[in-house]
Amino acid sequence: xxxxxxxxxxxxxxVEANFTSKWQRVVFFPEAQRIRRSSAELLNPVLQTxxxxxxxxxxxxxxxxxxxxxNRLSLxxxxxxxxxxxxxxxxVCNDVIPKTIxxxxxxxxxxxxxxxxxxxxxxxxxxxTMAYTAIKISKCRNTDQQKVWLDSFTNLFTxxxxxxxxxxxxxx
Numbered sequence: 001x002x003x004x005x006x007x008x009x010x011x012x013x014x015v016e017a018n019f020t021s022k023w024q025r026v027v028f029f030p031e032a033q034r035i036r037r038s039s040a041e042l043l044n045p046v047l048q049t050x051x052x053x054x055x056x057x058x059x060x061x062x063x064x065x066x067x068x069x070x071n072r073l074s075l076x077x078x079x080x081x082x083x084x085x086x087x088x089x090x091x092v093c094n095d096v097i098p099k100t101i102x103x104x105x106x107x108x109x110x111x112x113x114x115x116x117x118x119x120x121x122x123x124x125x126x127x128x129t130m131a132y133t134a135i136k137i138s139k140c141r142n143t144d145q146q147k148v149w150l151d152s153f154t155n156l157f158t159x160x161x162x163x164x165x166x167x168x169x170x171x172x
Contacts, residue, residue: 045088045096046121056085057124067135071099097129101148104133108155118163130156 048054064076073093075081098104107129111118118126133153140146 044121045091046124047085047088047092048120048124053085056083057089060086060089061131065093065131065135067132067139073132092125093128093132097125097132099132101152104129104152105155108152108159111159112155114159114163117166118159123160123163126156126160130160 047057060075060080063080066074066076068074073090075086075089080086098107107126111126130153133149133156137146137149137153140149
């Protein structure tokens, strides 16, 4: 019995040491770890836990999102804004994803160096950050600012694309 326990412990340590990359422990969205809005369910909020929730997220983005002067996102459809998942969407978009160009560029740089696939929540938040960046590109009037936002958008797109084709990508 003792030998079996030791063998299992050694196997666990081998798997942990060889298959858990240090990149899997990197926190790409540190704001998600902070408690907000006095609700335990909104600690590290996640939008997509089922196919129907993925479709709902698509509907949120399809019906339109507005960015106010304080860079806060809100749904344009008042009926969709009353849903319970709309509260989670609001928290993720306004409290979790980065809003400044510096933070978005930093996120893109971290994701470019990621070895292995992203976690599902990181993929979701990167996608929402990319959507936010696309909206900011459309609102910029200055071509220099548009170029900076477009470069950040491209980095996020590259990271998402690489994550989607990861098993087939020979470069890693």
